[in-house]
Amino acid sequence: MRTRSSTLGRLRVQLRRLFYGHRPAAVAFQAGLLAIDLAAITYFVATSFVADATWLRVVDLLLGVLLALEFLGRMLAHRHPMAYLDNGAALVDIVVIASLFVSALGVNLGFLRILRTVRLLRSYNVLGQLKRRFAAVRRNEEVIHAALNLAVFVFMISAVVYVSQREINPKIADFIDALYFTVATLSTTGFGDVTLMGSTSGEVLSILMMLVGITLFLRLAQAVFRPGGKVLYPCPQCGLQRHELDAVHCKACGHVLNIPNDNE
Numbered sequence: 253m254r255t256r257s258s259t260l261g262r263l264r265v266q267l268r269r270l271f272y273g274h275r276p277a278a279v280a281f282q283a284g285l286l287a288i289d290l291a292a293i294t295y296f297v298a299t300s301f302v303a304d305a306t307w308l309r310v311v312d313l314l315l316g317v318l319l320a321l322e323f324l325g326r327m328l329a330h331r332h333p334m335a336y337l338d339n340g341a342a343l344v345d346i347v348v349i350a351s352l353f354v355s356a357l358g359v360n361l362g363f364l365r366i367l368r369t370v371r372l373l374r375s376y377n378v379l380g381q382l383k384r385r386f387a388a389v390r391r392n393e394e395v396i397h398a399a400l401n402l403a404v405f406v407f408m409i410s411a412v413v414y415v416s417q418r419e420i421n422p423k424i425a426d427f428i429d430a431l432y433f434t435v436a437t438l439s440t441t442g443f444g445d446v447t448l449m450g451s452t453s454g455e456v457l458s459i460l461m462m463l464v465g466i467t468l469f470l471r472l473a474q475a476v477f478r479p480g481g482k483v484l485y486p487c488p489q490c491g492l493q494r495h496e497l498d499a500v501h502c503k504a505c506g507h508v509l510n511i512p513n514d515n516e
Contacts, residue, residue: 401475
């Protein structure tokens with residue numbers, strides 16, 4: 253029993269070094285995990301538009317095994333493995349991994365693939381890793397973050413529309429139809445060729461989307477296409493977060509700023 257415990261302890265130490273270390277081997281390992289995250293997110297978004305096929309189930313199974321091993325490794329690397337489960341990102345991963353295995357078993361539930369768009373939430377962690385490694389990401393963090401917010405928001409709303417309407421609405425036969433309706437509604441274009449069905453639920457969802465489109469969607473879109481041109485750098489004295497790119501003094505308190513220039 254003691255031998256097993258010591259073996260598990262050594263394994264956890266090695267995993268902690270790989271997941272959180274700074275040595276070349278650890279950095280290469282973390283870069284590989286980053287690539288897996290990016291590939292998984294891209295795959296989930298792309299296959300939302302693809303009809304069910306056998307090859308999708310094979311890929312789902314392989315990706316499910318890979319993500320399950322990554323999840324188990326992260327949990328063991330955590331100093332308190334059970335505490336690792338007590339966070340939103342871990343719950344999202346569990347939902348996504350479970351949906352992959354259910355799909356691989358032959359259960360043809362279209363909404364399972366749409367459900368995986370919640371993996372987009374993991375993109376915020378991916379952005380943090382990219383920002384630490386690449387100066388170009390740090391320079392364009394505001395635009396990238398705004399685009400990410402917009403993508404997550406649109407895909408989540410589209411998923412809600414698809415799941416709630418696919419069985420009762422002949423005009424929403426696939427995720428593209430749901431995405432089309434969502435963008436038309438949130439952007440307040442409102443062509444009217446697709447409407448939500450359901451005497452109460454469909455109308456309530458449409459109203460909520462219109463209200464959100466007038467406020468949040470347009471602000472998110474503006475942040476992507478008309479960025480504020482400011483840099484994120486907390487003032488050491490008053491804590492003001494954003495400043496002009498060429499700011500020398502904080503406009504709130506006058507404190508001298510030393511904003512790093514990644515071009516130097």
